[in-house]
Amino acid sequence: MSSRTLLNIGYGNLVMASRVIAIVVPSAAPMKRLRDEAGKRGKLVDSTQGRRTRSILIMDDDHIILSAINPETIAARFTQEDLKGDDR
Numbered sequence: 001m002s003s004r005t006l007l008n009i010g011y012g013n014l015v016m017a018s019r020v021i022a023i024v025v026p027s028a029a030p031m032k033r034l035r036d037e038a039g040k041r042g043k044l045v046d047s048t049q050g051r052r053t054r055s056i057l058i059m060d061d062d063h064i065i066l067s068a069i070n071p072e073t074i075a076a077r078f079t080q081e082d083l084k085g086d087d088r
Helices: 029-041 071-086
Strands: 006-010 013-016 020-024 044-046 055-059 064-067
Touching: 006 064, 006 071, 020 071, 029 044, 029 055, 029 064, 055 071
Parallel strands: 044 064
Antiparallel strands: 006 013, 020 055, 055 064
């Protein structure tokens, strides 16, 4: 995957694919704490466009990004971009 590949996380929002460490579900208590702590530190980015949070992206620069797209969907997009990069 190219270091400049953008990953669509829903509703017109894009992130650098190479910066994503993990894509997790928001329902577990540790993820709720992670979200709250990121908000207090000013490292929380809400890209849900007012919709329900379905996944949390953990970035390599300590930012936490909320998305309204399911983790499986984002992971599939991530994998598709990876496969496209292999064809080049």
